[in-house]
Amino acid sequence: MTELYQSQRAMRAMRKAAMQRGVIAVLDVGTSKIACLVLRFDGTDRLASVEGIGSMAGQSGYRVIGANTIMSRGVKFGEIDTMQETERAIRTVVQAAQKMAKIRVDHVIACFSGAEPRSYGLDGQIDLEGHTVDDQDVARVLAACDVPDYGADREVLHAQPVNFALDHRSGLGDPRGQVGQTLTTDMHLLTVDKAAVQNLVHCIRRCDLELAGIASSAYVSGMSALVEDEQELGAACIDMGGGATSLSIFMKKHMIFADTVRMGGDHVTGDISMGLQVPTSTAERIKTFYGGVVATGMDDRDMIELSGDTGDWEHDRRTVSRAELIGIMRPRVEEILEEVRARLDAAGFEHLPSQQIVLTGGGSQIPGLDGLATKILGQQVRLGRPMRVHGLPQAATGPGFAATVGMCLFATHPQDEWWDFDLPVDRYNTRPFGKAVRWFKENW
Amino acid sequence: MRSLTSGRRDNAPSRWGYRFERLMLTPLFRLFLRVVVPFAVVAGSTAIWLSDEGRRESLNLAVSDLRREIATRPEFMVSAMTVDGASQGTSEDIREILSLSFPASSFDLDLPAIRERVEELPAIASAAVRVRPGGILQLNIAERTPVVVWRTHEGLTLVDPEGHVTGPAISRVAYPQMPLIAGEGAELHVPEALRLFSAAAPLNSRVIGLVRVGERRWDLVLDRGQRIKLPEQGAVEALDRVVALNNAEELLERDVKVVDMRLAHRPTVQLTEQAVDAWWQASQMTTGTVGQ
Incomplete structure (x- = not known):
């Protein structure tokens, strides 16, 4: 777990460095297409000072300066199947996007849909002894979550705290600065197949690119295709891709479940x-x-x-x-949707207060799909398109680019994950030097 | 699986092609290619080419040839000089000191230098030099106009109001309308002298000139050896008083040698020796008569 923590932190540091340099690429490695967007950060958030306008989910600070899409090669079910082919495809798409952006890109954030994501709900609890909650306490409670045995061949992709509770008060977004006796958290852990991730990382490394983050496409397409109140009230985003249909359930602006149907x-x-x-x-x-x-x-x-x-x-x-x-076509689409229904049922989607279902992805463009989906998935079905981002070419605004656009949001406005908090200090205790450093920090 | 017949070639860039493309998109490298490399190439090749003595000389020769070729085009040739606003003598002086030989190229004429040399002439206040269309060097001269004759140990010179010596005077007779001044530093106070001369206008026929005494005050010299000593301050007022006195009492018609106005509250009159003698005898006679 510590190794993962370090590697994810390294990716976060790289993302910060890339944002400081001003250019970052997002890469959506899909089964039917590979899309690459080059984002340029203006640095100045022009609207930040205007009263009444929030951070716009980090939307105002960047624009898309390069975009390219090519047919995917060597990818099956959202996983890399033939590495050389995929590497070539990534090279082609990155080169074309760079050419359009007229600048070299070194950092890339990638997403993929396959690798059998599995969701785990974790909870942790610590005693606060009546003092105010600070960053260290949040880190401690996150570390206190008992991690399930998800298997040696799997890796954690997302570990997001979705809820904090202080004593009897639940649903806290940010418990810092508040006083209580016990701090409880719920964490959503998404694990994927280790080999698939390693293949992707290797592929990107071979293209001379630095990986500055990695995301599940179920998560990022939900971020872009669901509108804010859907994310808040509870909704499922179904991204019908080429080789895999990924679904994610959002509640209170956090992803609480993600899964993939290996059909598309x-x-x-x-x-x-x-x-x-x-x-x-x-x-x-x-x-x-x-x-x-x-x-x-x-x-x-x-x-x-x-x-x-x-x-x-x-x-x-x-x-x-x-x-x-x-x-x-219809039996296959029905089969996919029924499989999705089964996954949603397994996740307990029917217990959510809102049953909104948003269909997106290239497969959602089949005429009449919304009617069919209404029969299988429930009454509240709509077709979703990704939200608009600055400078996105018209060709990349269709529902097939939900994950790609979601990556932009993920790149600019990432949600806090477990590794964004410092390791709780008691982990340092094994090293005497770290202990000395901590003593200095605490006393000065 | 690709079919053997389809000739669709792989459009993916090769690893090295991809790396090269990325290198070419690196901002610093692009700057290097766009600015540093061309500059270095040009500078380097020029330096190598010029490192040979013979090439350098031939280049210099070619450059000077080209320059001469352009300079000697008829459009740039100056064939004559006209001097406007100068008297005959000054104009001749100018031609003599410039000693330009025409036709000359306007590239070779250093107009500021010509102007400076012309303005060095004492008789010239300012000069404007330009090359007029048609190849004529035009000199517009503003001459100094002398207003007084200044007598020094070296001889007579002419002086303008600003104290510049404009030239020598052949003789006093040649400039009868100009007043005469003398003495060290007299030329620096010509305006005051001119005011004094105008104040002395009623005595006009008798005025010989002004003498600067001790570089601080004026003496007005009249004929018959008469002299009016004027103070440092308020010389004109003092002279006015003398003139008024003269009008009333005909002071200067009498046997007076010096009228000393240096102390304003006590003007002093010095008589000539004959007058003193005559006055002495007259007083003797009077006293003798009284005494007897």
Whole structure:
């Protein structure tokens, strides 16, 4: 745990350094596309001094100066499958984004959707003995959480304190400066497969980039696609990607659950490809042009030409009705949504006060999906798009870029995580030098 | 899996291409490439080229040739000089000291230097020099106008109101309208002298000149050896009093040698010796008559 703490702290320090240098890149390594945005920090928060305007979630201090998206290579289910291919893809996208930004980027914050995230709810409690809560106490209570045995091959990606309680008062955002007897915290711990993270880190290192942070795409797409009151009241964000559909549940502006269904738009494409006997690229084109999940009578007469280059005229000149296409797509989409429903049920989503569900990601653009999702997931379903950030090109404002845009917010306005607090001092005690330093700090 | 037939080549940059691209996007490196490298290349190649003596000389030669070629174009040639605002003698003086040979290129004419040399002439107050279109060197001269003749041990000179000696005077007769002053430092007080001369206008026919005494005060010298000693301060007022006295009492028509006005509250009159003798005898006679 300490090793993880150090590495995450190192990433945080790197993020700070990058923000001071003014340029940072965010990289969304997805199954169907890899997107890179280059952010420039103006440093001066122009609106900070204006009364009545908050920090705008760190929105006012930066703008996107470079953006590029390419088709992903070597990624499956949101995890790196062929490292050389992925490395090349990352090189291509970073180079193009750099070229657009006209500046070299050294620090990158990456997100990915796969690697089987698992959520754990932790709680910790310490005795305060009646003095005011300070940073050290927060660190102590975070360290007092008993970490479950999540396995040696897994790594902690996020460890966010989601709630503090002082004696009987719960729901404190920031307990510092308050007086009480016992301080309790709830922490949300998200672990992922260690190998997947290490592959990604290795890939990015091989591109001469420094990793300044790493995030789960379930978390960051929730940050960008959910509006503020949805985050506050409780909502689930379902990011339907190419190879994986990630879902995250937000409550009181904190993510309390995240999970991934290892199915996505690529599986729909695969079904079409197999069902219609067409190449994957044709299947992808047909899906994006004619796809849908609700068939009407009109769709029986809407014939789609399937081109091909096999040389067999009969095979190359086939047509298929749109109803048939919908008949192929709908079971797979239903399967994905039902799997999501199962995960939400497992997370206890129905006990939340608000049952808002936001569908985002490239897969959410299937026509009629909201109607289908209403049947499976519940009544309060809407299609979400990422929020606007400064300088984002029009091409990158679609729902497929929810995670990418969320990374911008994550980069500029990160939530406090466990490693943002100093280690409680009693951890130092093993080292006599540290003890001496602590004695000096306390006495002067 | 890629099919063997599809010729889509990998559009990803190679590792070294990627690194090179990143290097080229580094701000400091770009600055280095844009500023330092061209500067160093130009400076270095110039230095290497110039390190050879022969090349340097040929370069100098070419530069001077080019300069001469441009300077001797007809547009830049000056063929004559005109002097405006100077009297005949001064104009000749100017031509003599400048001793310019025409035609000359306007590049070779140092106009400020010409102006300085012209202004060094005593008779010239200021000069403006320019090259007029048409290749004419135009000198606009403002001459000093002498107002008094100053007699010194060296001879007669002419002096303007500011105390500048404008030139020698051949003789006093040549400048009958100018008053005469004499004495050390007299030329520095020409305006005062002029005021005194105008105050002495009623005595005009009798005035010979003003003498500066001890570099501090004036003596007005009249014919018949008469002399009016004026004070340091208020010389004009003192002279006015003498003139008024003269009008009333015909003081200066009498046998008076010196009228001393140096002490304002006690003007003193010195008689000539004959007058003293005559007065003595007259008084003797009177006293003798009285005594007898």
